[in-house]
Amino acid sequence: MTALSGVLGDLAANPAAAGLDRSLSCRLTDLDQVVLGRLSSGSVKDLHAVPDGPGVPKADIRLTMTSDDLVALTDGRLSFGSAWASGRIKLEAGLRDLLRLRKLL
Template sequence: MASVDECRQALHDLAARMERNAETVRDKIDLDRTLACRITDLDAAFHGRITGGRLVDLADGDDPKAKIVLSSSSDDLLALVRGELDVTKAVAARRVSIKANPFDLMKLRKLL
């Protein structure tokens, strides 16, 4: 089981990677939504905002009003961020849950 600090770092690594790709993504994806990431085995959560192809304003704690909610175990979150776990297969196997409206899910697929 990964630690809360490892999960936090993984999300910051993801934000940095998205920042590097934001220029190419921004023109293709119009998405501005709040995001909550719930770590099921640690009883921890993080929240932020996806906007302009970037993941910004990352902070500890849940956002119960988030428009996009990703739930996973700590190890699965790390594997997703590292590219070791395919998000589509993880959702199909119920290792990861993503709650969002269908239009946002289609846009998210382009980001992932």
């Protein structure tokens, strides 16, 4: 969760994220876990992990990746844009959120 907090914290701190209040999830496919939280007021709040499964609530902004890719994003070995373009990271959100996130990434 620390790695995800770091990646999302950088995103939340971006001035273009001002006023963005959305639920977040990050599905870690190799760990069968989903980390849930909220992007609000320039920070990431309430991060907590739950087992992956049908009862996981659907967040406004959803990421899917392996834990290795998350760590690589955190330490700068992996660029979000290239990982997303190659399919290593999946990003799902509404069109409005995707357009806004595009400015942040």
